Amino acid sequence: MQSSTAKEGDDAYQPEVGQAGKDVIWVPTPDSLVKAMLTTADVKPTDYVVDLGSGDGKIAIAAARDFGARSLGVEYNPEMVALARRNAQRAGVAGKANFIHGDIFETDFSSATVVTMYLLPSLNLKLRDTLLKMKPGTRIVSHAFTMGEWEPERTISTDDATGYFWIVPAQVAGRWAFEVGADRFAAELGQEFQKLSAARGGPIRDGAVKGTTVHLTRANGQELVGEVNGNQIVGRGWVATRIKPAG
Numbered sequence: 001m002q003s004s005t006a007k008e009g010d011d012a013y014q015p016e017v018g019q020a021g022k023d024v025i026w027v028p029t030p031d032s033l034v035k036a037m038l039t040t041a042d043v044k045p046t047d048y049v050v051d052l053g054s055g056d057g058k059i060a061i062a063a064a065r066d067f068g069a070r071s072l073g074v075e076y077n078p079e080m081v082a083l084a085r086r087n088a089q090r091a092g093v094a095g096k097a098n099f100i101h102g103d104i105f106e107t108d109f110s111s112a113t114v115v116t117m118y119l120l121p122s123l124n125l126k127l128r129d130t131l132l133k134m135k136p137g138t139r140i141v142s143h144a145f146t147m148g149e150w151e152p153e154r155t156i157s158t159d160d161a162t163g164y165f166w167i168v169p170a171q172v173a174g175r176w177a178f179e180v181g182a183d184r185f186a187a188e189l190g191q192e193f194q195k196l197s198a199a200r201g202g203p204i205r206d207g208a209v210k211g212t213t214v215h216l217t218r219a220n221g222q223e224l225v226g227e228v229n230g231n232q233i234v235g236r237g238w239v240a241t242r243i244k245p246a247g
């Protein structure tokens with residue numbers, strides 16, 4: 001993990017970089033990566049950014065101060081929670097960046113539109129199912145650690161650190177009836193994270209889903225792009241209806 005020699009904290013509390021935390025130690029994300037992570041996630045004033053394991057609050061504070069979002073930090077160490085609240089006050093975003101004392105594995109953060117984290121590979125994997133059940137289109141950014149086989153949409157590199165970016169995919173597995181122009185056909189779509197697959201030799205070759213946007217390639221090479229909403233995918237000149245759920 002990144003280390004820092006700068007003085008941390010304030011007059012009331014000086015945390016030590018590397019100090020123990022419940023499931024992972026505290027090390028702050030460098031400013032340049034905080035900015036790059038929030039920029040990659042395209043954080044807007046309409047967003048609700050939740051930082052899991054928020055430390056001194058710097059990601060949640062930057063989301064509010066520099067991107068105008070509402071934000072929440074969830075942190076198990078109560079002294080860090082108090083420090084983060086003072087930091088938010090000093091940054092002038094006390095009303096917008098909030099902090100709660102809690103365990104990230106016991107806290108409901110399902111209303112977040114952007115989730116940030118700097119944890120550990122094993123903790124990312126422990127969170128993965130919860131993240132995948134969030135609203136399709138929710139953006140996830142992790143400093144340093146990946147999500148196993150769930151491949152990131154993008155890798156974020158700064159001079160001294162790396163982050164990864166994902167978009168929660170809609171669940172589109174199942175059998176779909178397609179109407180593409182005058183063509184009618186059905187195809188079973190398999191899904192692994194954002195990747196879509198179909199039976200060899202069938203009418204659909206493969207595809208991907210990014211949030212609610214579905215990209216499919218037909219066996220004849222035609223590209224289909226549409227928006228999924230429940231059991232319907234609607235594109236320009238084509239529509240598909242799910243006629244059987246997955247499994």
Ligand SMILES: C[S@@+](CC[C@H](N)C(=O)[O-])C[C@H]1O[C@@H](n2cnc3c(N)ncnc32)[C@H](O)[C@@H]1O
Binds near residue numbers: 020028102117
């Ligand atoms: C590596 S630091 C990252 C801090 C901040 N997110 C950042 O990037 O600057 C991880 C933080 O998670 C906190 N933490 C560890 N386990 C936790 C848990 N189960 N619930 C909430 N916070 C936890 C630690 O106290 C520490 O502050």
